[in-house]
Amino acid sequence: MRSSANADRVAARLRRRYAAEKRFRAYGVAAIIIALGFLTVLLASIIADGYTAFVQTEVRLSLDLDPSVIDPSGKRDRADLSSADYAAVVHNALLARFPEASDRAARRRLFRLISQGADLEVRKLVLADPSIIGSRREMWLPMAASVDQLIKGNMARAPEKGGQFSERELAWIDALQADGSLKTRFNKWLFTGGDSRQPELAGLWGAVVGSFYSLLVTLALSFPLGVATAVYLEEFASRNRWTDLIEVNINNLAAVPSIVFGLLGLEIFLNVFELPRSSPLVGGLVLTLVSLPTIIIAARVSLKAVPPWIREAALGLGASRLQMVTHHVLPLAMPGILTGTIIGMARAIGETAPLLMIGMVAFIVDVPATPLDPATALPVQVYLWAASPERAFIERTSAAILVLLCFLAAMNATAIYLRKHFERRW
Amino acid sequence: MQFLTLVAVLALMSAAVYRMGRGRAQALAVTGVHRLHSLPSYYGYYVALWCGLPAVLLIAGWLSCEPYILRALVVGALPPEAKALPAARLSLLMNEVRQLAASGDFRFSSSPIATAAAEQYRVLRANSFGAMAVIALSLAIVGGFYGMRSISPKLRARNRVEAAVKVFLVASSTLAIFTTIGIVLSLLFESLLFFDKIPLTQFLFGLDWSPQTAMRADQVGASGSFGAVPLFTGTLLISVIAMLVAVPIGLLSAIYMAEYANPRFRSVAKPLLEMLAGIPTVVYGFFAVLAVAPFLRNLGQSIGIPIASESALATGLVMGVMIIPFISSLSDDVISAVPDSLRHGAYGLGATRSETIRQVVIPAALPGIIGGILLAVSRAIGETMIVVMAAGLSAHLTANPFASVTTVTVQIVSLLVGDQEFDSPKTLSAFALGLVLFLVTLALNVVALHVVRKYREKYD
Numbered sequence: 001m002r003s004s005a006n007a008d009r010v011a012a013r014l015r016r017r018y019a020a021e022k023r024f025r026a027y028g029v030a031a032i033i034i035a036l037g038f039l040t041v042l043l044a045s046i047i048a049d050g051y052t053a054f055v056q057t058e059v060r061l062s063l064d065l066d067p068s069v070i071d072p073s074g075k076r077d078r079a080d081l082s083s084a085d086y087a088a089v090v091h092n093a094l095l096a097r098f099p100e101a102s103d104r105a106a107r108r109r110l111f112r113l114i115s116q117g118a119d120l121e122v123r124k125l126v127l128a129d130p131s132i133i134g135s136r137r138e139m140w141l142p143m144a145a146s147v148d149q150l151i152k153g154n155m156a157r158a159p160e161k162g163g164q165f166s167e168r169e170l171a172w173i174d175a176l177q178a179d180g181s182l183k184t185r186f187n188k189w190l191f192t193g194g195d196s197r198q199p200e201l202a203g204l205w206g207a208v209v210g211s212f213y214s215l216l217v218t219l220a221l222s223f224p225l226g227v228a229t230a231v232y233l234e235e236f237a238s239r240n241r242w243t244d245l246i247e248v249n250i251n252n253l254a255a256v257p258s259i260v261f262g263l264l265g266l267e268i269f270l271n272v273f274e275l276p277r278s279s280p281l282v283g284g285l286v287l288t289l290v291s292l293p294t295i296i297i298a299a300r301v302s303l304k305a306v307p308p309w310i311r312e313a314a315l316g317l318g319a320s321r322l323q324m325v326t327h328h329v330l331p332l333a334m335p336g337i338l339t340g341t342i343i344g345m346a347r348a349i350g351e352t353a354p355l356l357m358i359g360m361v362a363f364i365v366d367v368p369a370t371p372l373d374p375a376t377a378l379p380v381q382v383y384l385w386a387a388s389p390e391r392a393f394i395e396r397t398s399a400a401i402l403v404l405l406c407f408l409a410a411m412n413a414t415a416i417y418l419r420k421h422f423e424r425r426w
Numbered sequence: 427m428q429f430l431t432l433v434a435v436l437a438l439m440s441a442a443v444y445r446m447g448r449g450r451a452q453a454l455a456v457t458g459v460h461r462l463h464s465l466p467s468y469y470g471y472y473v474a475l476w477c478g479l480p481a482v483l484l485i486a487g488w489l490s491c492e493p494y495i496l497r498a499l500v501v502g503a504l505p506p507e508a509k510a511l512p513a514a515r516l517s518l519l520m521n522e523v524r525q526l527a528a529s530g531d532f533r534f535s536s537s538p539i540a541t542a543a544a545e546q547y548r549v550l551r552a553n554s555f556g557a558m559a560v561i562a563l564s565l566a567i568v569g570g571f572y573g574m575r576s577i578s579p580k581l582r583a584r585n586r587v588e589a590a591v592k593v594f595l596v597a598s599s600t601l602a603i604f605t606t607i608g609i610v611l612s613l614l615f616e617s618l619l620f621f622d623k624i625p626l627t628q629f630l631f632g633l634d635w636s637p638q639t640a641m642r643a644d645q646v647g648a649s650g651s652f653g654a655v656p657l658f659t660g661t662l663l664i665s666v667i668a669m670l671v672a673v674p675i676g677l678l679s680a681i682y683m684a685e686y687a688n689p690r691f692r693s694v695a696k697p698l699l700e701m702l703a704g705i706p707t708v709v710y711g712f713f714a715v716l717a718v719a720p721f722l723r724n725l726g727q728s729i730g731i732p733i734a735s736e737s738a739l740a741t742g743l744v745m746g747v748m749i750i751p752f753i754s755s756l757s758d759d760v761i762s763a764v765p766d767s768l769r770h771g772a773y774g775l776g777a778t779r780s781e782t783i784r785q786v787v788i789p790a791a792l793p794g795i796i797g798g799i800l801l802a803v804s805r806a807i808g809e810t811m812i813v814v815m816a817a818g819l820s821a822h823l824t825a826n827p828f829a830s831v832t833t834v835t836v837q838i839v840s841l842l843v844g845d846q847e848f849d850s851p852k853t854l855s856a857f858a859l860g861l862v863l864f865l866v867t868l869a870l871n872v873v874a875l876h877v878v879r880k881y882r883e884k885y886d
Contacts, residue, residue, distance in 0.1 A: 020781075021779060024783070024784075028682025028686060029682060031675045031676075031682065032678075032679045032683075034675055035676075035699055035702065035751075036698055039701060042709075229598050232595035232598070232599040246600070249606050251871070252872065255867065256808070256864065256867060256871075257807070257809070257867055259839070259863070261609075263613060263856075264609045264613075267616065268608055273493070320588060322592070350705075350708070352706065352810070353814075353835070357838075361843055380708075383708050383811065398712075401712065404709070405709070
C-alpha cells in the first residue's frame with residue numbers, strides 16, 4: 001500500500017517537474033517572440049508611415065512663359081531672369097485652368113494648393129534654356145503638402161474629421177484628378193534637395209552629403225589610428241602597467257555615453273581649437289573618438305586569431321618584427337579588421353547625440369560643398385523632422401529613417417560578406 | 427581647397443622623393459650588392475619621411491597656434507573703445523569677425539569695427555597661410571635633399587624607418603589615454619567655473635531644477651535654481667523601467683538561445699535580436715513618440731489612469747527594448763562559457779534541464795550576467811536620443827511612472843543646443859551634469875569590466 005502511495009507521490013512530483021520544465025522553455029520562447037515582435041512592429045510602422053513619402057503629388061500645368069511677365073526689359077539678362085516673378089507664371093496657369101476663381105479670396109485659396117516652391121522649378125527650366133521664353137510649356141509641378149496628404153489618404157476630406165479644405169478647393173482638386181493632370185510621381189525633391197520648411201520640397205541630400213563627409217573624416221582617422229593601436233598592443237608592447245592603463249582606457253571609452261564625446265568635442269574642437277561649428281569636419285572628429293574603441297577591439301581580436309606559427313616562420317626567415325606584421329600578420333587579419341571597421345562606421349552613421357553638441361542641428365538649406373561648411377547628418381535630419389508638427393513631416397521622417405536603415409543594412413551586409421568569404425580559420 | 431592643394435603637393439613630393447631614393451639605393455646596389463644595409467625601398471621610405479614628416483609637423487603646429495596669434499593681433503589692432511569692452515562682449519565680437527571673415531560677405535556686419543577687423547583678419551589669415559605654405563614646402567625640399575645626401579650603403583635605413591613607424595604606433599595607442607584626459611579636463615574645467623557660482627551641495631542635493639536665468643539682473647526669478655536631484659531621480663526611474671523590460675526578456679532569450687535552441691534557430695534568431703542593437707537610437711525615439719506614447723495614453727484613458735504623453739513608462743519601455751540585445755548577447759556568452767561538466771553532473775543527479783539551468787548554470791554564470799547588467803545600466807543612464815525625443819523637459823520629483831520626468835542627458839542637450847553664453851551658469855551646468863554622467867558611468871563600467879574579467883579567469 002505504502003509503496004504505491006509513494007509511487008503516486010513521485011509520479012505527481014515528476015509531472016510537476018516536467019510541467020515546470022515546459023513552462024520554463026515557454027518563457028524563453030515568449031521572450032524571444034516579444035523582442036522580435038517589437039522589432040517587427042517598429043519596422044512595419046515605419047515602413048507603413050514612410051513609403052508614401054517616396055512619391056509626391058504633382059500637377060500638370062500648361063505654362064505660358066510670357067516675356068512681359070518674365071523679362072519685361074527684353075534683354076535676357078541672367079540676373080533679371082533669376083529674380084523674375086515666376087510665381088505669377090504659375091498663378092496665371094492656375095487661373096487659366098480655373099477661370100471661375102475671380103475674386104481675391106478664391107484666388108488665394110487656389111494658389112494655396114500649389115507648392116510655394118513650384119516657381120523655383122519654372123525658374124530652373126528657364127535659366128537652363130532662356131530661348132523657351134515666349135512659348136507654352138507643359139510641366140509637372142509639386143502640389144502643396146496638404147494636397148499631397150489628402151491625395152495619399154493621410155488627411156480626411158471632411159473638415160470635421162480634420163480636413164483642411166473647403167468644398168470649393170476639394171472640387172478643384174477633384175477636377176484636376178479627373179482629367180489626369182494630378183498624379184503622384186517619384187519624389188525627386190526628397191533625394192536631391194536640402195532641408196526646407198515646406199515639407200513637399202524638403203530633401204535628404206544635404207544630410208546625406210553631411211553624413212558622407214563626416215564618415216570620410218572618421219574613416220580616414222579611425223582606421224589608421226585604430227589599426228596602429230591594435231598592432232602596437234598585440235604585436236609590440238610587452239604587458240606592463242602602461243599597456244594595462246591603455247587597455248583599461250580603451251575598454252572604458254567603449255562604454256562611455258556618446259554624448260560625453262560630444263561635450264569633449266564642443267570644449268576641445270570648437271572652443272579650444274576654434275574649428276568651424278556645425279561642420280562635418282568636427283562631426284567626423286567626434287565620431288572618430290566614438291568609433292575608435294570598437295575598431296581597436298575588433299582589430300585586436302582578428303590579430304589574435306592569426307596563429308603564432310605564422311609569426312615564428314616569418315621571424316625565422318629573417319624578417320624584422322615590422323616586416324612580419326606588415327607582410328604576413330596584417331594581410332591575414334585584414335578581413336576581420338575591415339569587418340570591425342565597417343561595424344564601427346555603422347555605429348558612427350547612426351550616432352546623433354554627439355552631433356547635437358557640436359551644433360550640427362541647425363536648419364541648413366544648402367548642400368554642403370566641403371567638410372568645413374555647416375551641415376547636418378542623416379540621423380540629425382530624422383531628429384529635426386521628427387520635431388516638426390506637420391503630418392507631411394511624419395511621413396518624411398519615416399522615409400529618412402528608411403534611407404538611414406538602408407545604409408546601415410548595406411554596410412552590415414558588406415561586413416557579413418567580408419567575414420564569410422575572406423576570413424580564414426586555422 | 428588651398429589647404430588640400432598644399433597637402434597634395436606634399437604627398438606628391440614625398441612620392442617622387444621615394445622613387446628617387448629607391449633608385450639611388452638600387453644604383454648603389456648594382457655596384458656592390460653585399461654592402462647595402464637595407465632593401466632599396468627602405469632608402470626610399472627614409473628619404474620620403476625626411477621630406478614629408480617635418481613639413482606635416484610644422485603644418486600641424488602652425489594650425490594649432492594660428493587662431494590664438496591671429497586673435498591677439500586683431501584684438502590688438504581694434505580701436506580703444508572696442509578694446510574696453512567686457513571680455514564676454516569682446517569674444518562675441520571676435521566670433522562675428524571670424525564668421526564674417528570666413529564667409530567673405532560683409533553685408534550682415536553689425537558695426538564698421540567688425541567689418542574692419544574682419545578685413546584685417548582675412549588679410550592676416552591669407553598671409554599666414556602663404557607663410558606656412560612657403561616654410562612647409564622649403565622644409566620638405568631641404569629634408570628631401572638631406573635624406574638623399576645621407577643615402578649610403580652603410581645607412582641603416584630599415585631600422586630608422588621602423589623606428590619612425592614604431593613612434594607612430596606608440597603615439598596612436600596613447601590616444602585613448604589622451605581622450606580620457608581630454609574628457610576629464612574639459613568637463614572639470616567648466617564644472618569648476620559652475621561650482622564657483624553655485625555651491626556643490628546645492629547642485630547635488632537641491633530639489634528644484636529650473637535653469638532659466640534671466641537676461642537682465644533685475645528680472646523676476648533672475649537666478650535659476652540648480653538642484654539636480656529631480657534629474658537624478660528621473661534618470662533612475664526611466665533606467666529602472668528599462669531594466670525591468672530588458673533584464674527578464676534579455677536573460678530568458680539568452681538562456682533559450684544557449685541551452686535549448688537548435689543551431690538553425692539560433693543562426694536565424696540571434697542576428698535578428700542583434701538588429702535591435704543596430705537600429706539608431708533616434709529611430710527608437712521617433713517610434714516612442716509616434717506609436718508607443720499615444721498607445722499608452724489611450725490605454726490609460728480607457729482604464730481611467732492618466733498617463734502623460736511624455737511618460738517615463740513609454741520612454742523606459744522603448745529604451746528597455748533597445749537594451750535587450752546587450753543583455754542577451756553578453757549573457758549568452760557567459761552561459762555558453764559555463765563548462766559542460768557542471769551540466770553533466772546535474773543531469774547525472776537526475777535534474778531536469780530547467781532545474782540544471784536554474785540551480786547550476788545560472789549561479790555559475792551569475793558574476794558575468796551581473797557584469798552585463800551593469801554595463802546595460804550604464805548604457806541606459808547615458809542614452810540620449812530616446813529620452814530627448816520621448817521624455818519631458820521640466821523636472822518633476824516623482825516616482826510615478828505615468829508622469830513625465832526629465833533626465834540628465836535631456837537637460838544637457840536642451841541647455842547646449844542653440845545659442846550659448848559661455849559664462850552663464852545655465853550653460854556651465856550642462857558640463858557639471860556631464861561630469862556627473864561621466865563619473866557614474868565610469869564607475870559602473872569599471873566595476874562591470876572587473877567582474878566580467880574575474881569571471882572569465884575563473885573558467886579559462
